[in-house]
Amino acid sequence: MKAMSYAKYGDENVLELTERPKPTVGPSQLMVRVTRSSVNPVDWKVVSGGLDAMLETKFPAIPGWDVAGTVEQVGPDTPEFAVGDRVAAYARKMVNEGGTSAEYVTIPVEFAARIPEGVSDDVAAALPLTGLTARRTVNALDLTDQDIxxxxxxxxxxxxxxxxLAVRTGATVLGTCSPENFEKLRRIGVIPLEYGDGLVDRVRDAAPKGVDAVADFVGGVLESTLSVLNDGGRHVSIADPAVLEHGGRWLWVRPDGAGLAELLSLVQSGDLTVDIDRTLPLEQLPEAYRLSRAGESQGKIVIRVQD
Known part of the structure; x- marks a missing residue:
């Protein structure tokens, strides 16, 4: 099968279009014929060796953790799915070797979710890592309609x-961003605040009594978080483990087929929108990594593996 792979750590230039063996399928596994994958910052960090202390890599390795496609083959004792089912998954494994930047990938059955009618493979592939991270974060904050x-x-x-997802809980949602994204947030019911110097004052203007919960998706904002968080408030971060020293929670996303199915259902109903910047063919994966690393994409970059 065709796959993008890398034989050593490095930047996007170590990626090459190669021929790799088709994966095998074991008990309680699915082989997925990959139509789309997508790029997340963690992908190029893994390729650079940035997660080597946590996750083993076996070279030559195929990168990528997001996937959408169809079931090509089922392993023994896998009644949940059948050949031809459209599925999506966050397909992170404990060893980086057989990722989703390839024509086929094998995943545990519990990672997979059916793609509903009306949801494109592009959208389904763009959702897993970011969507499950968002869902896990909002669930961890346990928001109510009384919260800010x-x-x-x-x-x-x-x-x-x-x-x-936070707006759907009924909470009052304040969100930091650059001014050019203010209207984007207003359209979904978020009160936008410019990030950077003076943020604490802007939060206090919007919430004079402080906020009940904080989620950090960028890092480097712990001081601001603690300055505006009420006593007993909840805070989580996906970017800064230092929150653990201040009563917060450091989150890592988990593969979760059932959770992904919930998110895909929200997409189908129009209650969740996924931003897609562009779709590039598999052989342009190095360019996709460059764009992501340079911050030149507005939304997810989807990778077209095959149709």
């Missing part, structure tokens, strides 16, 4: 999805 919540980087890949 502050989301740092509310217009970004994870933040924009978390903003929509």
């Amino acid at each position: 919540v502050l989301l740092h980087a509310a217009s970004g890949g994870v933040g924009y999805l978390a903003s929509q």
Whole structure:
């Protein structure tokens, strides 16, 4: 099968279009014929060796954790799915070797979710990592309609999805972003605040009694968080483990087929919107990594593997 792979750590230039063996399918696994994958910042960090202390890599490795496609083959004892089912998954494994930047990938059945009618493979592939991260974050904050919540980087890949999920709880949602994204957040019911110097004063103007919960999707904002968070308030971060020293929670997303199915249902009903910047063919994965690393994309970059 065709796959983008890398034989050593490095930047996007170590990626090459190669022929790799088709994966095998074991018990309680699915082989997915990949139509679309997508790019997340963690992908190029993994390729650079940035997560080597946490996750083993076996070279040559195929990168990528987001996937949409159709079931090509099921392993023994896999009654949940059948050949031909459209599925999506956050397909992170504990060893980086057989990722989703390839024509086929094998995943545990519990990672997979059916793609509903009316949801494109592009959207389904753009959702798993960012959507599940957003869902896990909002669930961890346990928001109610009595809460005021502050989301740092509310217009970004994870933040924009978390903003929509937070609004659905009935909470008052404040979101930091650049001025050019103010209207984007207003359209989904978020009160936008410019990030950077003076943020604490702007939050206090919007919430004079402080905020009940904070989610950090960018890092480097712990001091601001603690300055506006009420006593007993909840705060989580996906970017700064230092929150653990101040009563907060540091979150990592988990593969979760059931959770992804919920998110895809919200997309189908029009209650959740996924930002897509562009779709590029598999052989342009190095360019997709460059765009992501340079911050030159507005929304997810989807990778067209095959149709």
